[in-house]
Amino acid sequence: MASREAPSPASRGVSANKPLPPTFKSIQDVLNGEGVAKGTLVSVIGVVRDLRRPIPTRNSGGSNHGRGPARRADQSSLTANIDWKCVMTLCDKSIDDENTAQNGATGIELHLFCPQNAMPEVGFRDVVLIKSAKVQDYRFGTSLLSNYRTAIYVYSASAIPMPPKSAKDALKPRPGSKASHVEDDEHEYVSWMYHSMNKDSLPEADVFEEQANRSLNVRDKFSLLKDVGDGGFYDLIVEVIKDPYDLLDKATVWVTDYTENKHFYHHSWDISNAESGRDGDPYGYTTAFENPTTKGWPGPYGKQCLQLTCYEPHASPLRSQVRAGGYIRLRNLQIKYGRNGGNLEGYLREDRAYPSRLGFDVIQKSEFTEDADSRLKDLLKRKLEYKKKLKQQKEAFAGLENTKAVGAKRKDNGESATKPNAKQRRKIQRAQRDQEVQKEKTQKAESLGLNKQVRCESEDQPVSSFDRILNGVSWRRTRENGEEEHLALPFTNIKFRANVRVVDFRPRRLEDFAAGRKMSEYDCLEDYDGGSASGSDGQSETLDSFAGPKTWEWRFALELEDASPKAKGEKPERIWALVDNIEAQQLVNLDAVDLQANQEQLSQLREQLFKLWGNLEECKRHEYDAHLESIRRTKLHMPPPDSSDNEIEENGPEQAGRRPPDKVSNKPFTCCLQQYGLEISEADPTKCDSGEGKRYQRVFKIFGTAVR
Structure with a gap:
């Protein structure tokens, strides 16, 4: 459409500037960032x-129509009932003026989120x-985002009078209400700006309506790579490889x-980059631009990766903003066979x-x-499962699962699985004897007076000593x-299951029962235990690996004493049991935080x-303080205090009449324990039962136990 020359503001009776x-x-x-920082609130x-x-977002239960997720980093600023989205591009005199507009800007986008019944009616x-x-910065550009404080007022173009008259009567009724209101000078500025702008660059009414209506003719095109x-x-x-x-x-x-498509290029695990002759370009498109200093293929292996080619305007921001290990959302990506016709x-x-x-x-992040x-979240779960499976495959390839092969060979040589052999019969006989002994011990345990405030799962299972x-x-x-x-x-x-009582704990202070670690991308997964799925990649920890935001996890151990009935003079056995983050959450019914800074949670x-343990902490604190005092007096060559002085020093003059407890007083309880093995270093070759320089150490952990 040919542009037409617009009459000047002066010819229309409009002042040149306001x-x-x-x-x-x-x-x-706003676009240039002049006096406006990202994340601040502005009025335009x-x-x-x-x-x-307006279209429904995924948060409303409807389709998001390919517009991206409804949940965003600043979602906390939105109310819970927001479920529709509208996007409009706005321009003003600063964009209209050729002398002030920069970088070819045509306007700024407003992303409006609100309930459907609160959406403003916007027309040509x-x-x-x-x-x-x-x-905000969104899709590598500056835009505006609504929040709970945003107020929007729409003036009907056909009803805006010529200045200096006010545009107040052109204001459309608002579906919602806000605390702010429009001043008289703001109404007057609307009239002046509308009639002083050169509108030749704006689309005509039929084009505007066609584009607005076409924005509704979209569908949810989200897919996994396995289905493209x-x-x-x-x-x-997707994740960038x-x-x-x-x-x-x-x-x-x-x-x-981390899904597989049979039409993707196959990346072999056992073929090195040097053998393939290419780095990230299996089809040879970039032979003239190959970089011989880059490393080989990092995985995942098999047919799980897609090569993506981006043209402008996508290529420049892709080069500057996207890095390996990051995650991106792609919209309207075309999938077709490449130049080789095979992938x-x-x-x-x-x-x-x-x-x-x-x-x-x-x-x-x-x-x-x-x-x-x-x-x-689903992508991260698949990635975590892939990392675990890859580690297992590498261990199997290295010969760490030979015991399974030996067992399979023995079965193939003719061992019967239907009729018990001598070894199995002896095992059955031992189990029967153990069951009889356990029955007797269970009857004796009823008289122990177990702590009813502590419960554990699998109550139908027998108690072991x-x-x-x-x-x-x-x-x-x-x-x-x-x-x-x-x-x-x-x-x-x-x-x-065992009947136990707590006799000691580590660390010494309750403030140290929770430890901080650097946050991970897997933390949003409900079943992630804080371990490193990629810990086998050979990368060492540095100070940078502990920098940045932290998440807190429970990490402590309890020394447990067997509370099962014993013969007279028989000393009960003791073990140390670890309590990891998930089991500690169940045990104490609290989430881990920085206990040094959160006294309420510490209490x-x-x-x-x-x-759980009665006065154990008080006794251990008194014992530890007495130990430190003894060391101090020894260093200063001071004589041991008499009983009265010792009492005043430990408890203060106002507490001198209260003596610290002399003996731990707590009830036994039933808990669930798990025995397993850890591989540790060993210098004595006669003790190496897990390969050269390695041996297994038996450890225990508490699980399925809770304090009510």
Whole structure:
């Protein structure tokens, strides 16, 4: 459509210039960041250039129509009933003026989230006055985002009078209500701005309506990589495998969501990069631009990765903002067979309707929360499972599972699985005897007076004594010459219930029962235990690995004494049992925090543990303080204090009449314990039962136990 020359403001009876109302900013200043920082709230006035009509977001239970997730990093600023989204582009005099507009800016986008019944009615060339919208970087561009403080006022274009008359009567009724209101000078500025702008660059009414209505003709195109096919357009959430590769007019990058597609290129585990002759380019597209200093393929292996080619305007931000290990959302990605005709590839090209719109955005670290996109959580679960499976495969390849092969060979040589052999019969007889003994011990345990405030799972299982658990288990086998050989097992993987009482704990102070560690991308997964799935990659920990935001986890151990009935004069056995983060949460019914800085949580922990171990902490604190005092007096060559002085020093003059407890007083309780083995270093070759320089150590942990 040919442009027409617009009459000047003076010819229309409009003054050449009028200052913005106080607290308002021009759109060009917001885009340039002049006096406006990201994350701050601003007020602007602009004419609607284009509109994407309201659509339901995923948070509403409807489709998000490919517009991206409803949950965002700043979601805390939105109310719980927000479930619709509208996007409009606004322009003002600063954009209209060729002398002030920079970088070819055509306007600024407003992303409005609110309930459907509160959405404002916006039409062709209407003027929108916005108060307290948040400035954000979204898809590598500056835009405005609504929040609970945002107030929006829409003026009907056809009803705006010529200045100096006020545009107050053109104000459309508002579906919702806000505390703020429009001043008289703001109404007057709306009239002046609307009639002083050159509107030739704005679309005509029919084009505006066509584009607005077309924004509703969308569908949810989200897909996993395993389901993409030739000729389709898809929305994806993926992890970046390697840094983008610069090809001047475009850029390529490898991505994955840890699902397998039989039409993808197969990355072999046992073929090195040197043998393949290419780095991230199996088809030889970039032979002239190969970088011989880059490392080989980092995985995942198999047919789980897609090569993506991005053209402008996507290529430049891809090179500058995307790195290996990051996560991105892709929109309207074309999938088709590459130049070799054998493998699917992805292509991201310019959007003809919206040339400046990017087809991807980077998922920020702040989005990895409990409220993260469920599709992102699913990707992380698949990644975690892949890491575990890969580690197992590497261990099997290295020969660490030879025992399974030996067992399989023995079964193939003719051992019967239907009729018990001599070894199995002896095992059955021992189990019967143990059951009879256990029955007698259970009857005796009823008189122990167990702590009813502590409960554990599997109450139908018999209670085991420590002496039975701690006795070494041997494995008998018959050699080829007929001799019977007994092999002592360093540990057994068993779970059992026991009657115990707590007699000691580590660390010494309750404040140290919770430890901080650097946050991980897997923390948003409900069943993640804080371990490193990629700990086998050979990377060492540095100071940088502990920097940044921390998450807190329970980490302590309890010394348990067997409370089962004993013969007169028999000393009960003791073991140390670890309590990891998940089991500690169940045990004390509290989440781990920085106990040094949270005294209220520390008091709650002390109260819960008092139910578990009685006055144990008080006794241990008195014992530890007395030990430190003894060391101090020894260093200063001071004589031991008499009883009265000692009492005053330890308790203060006002507490001199109260003596610390002399004996631990607590009730036994029933808990669930698990025995397992840890591989540790060993200098004595005669003790190495887990390979050269290694041996197994038997350890215990508490599980399935809770203080009510």
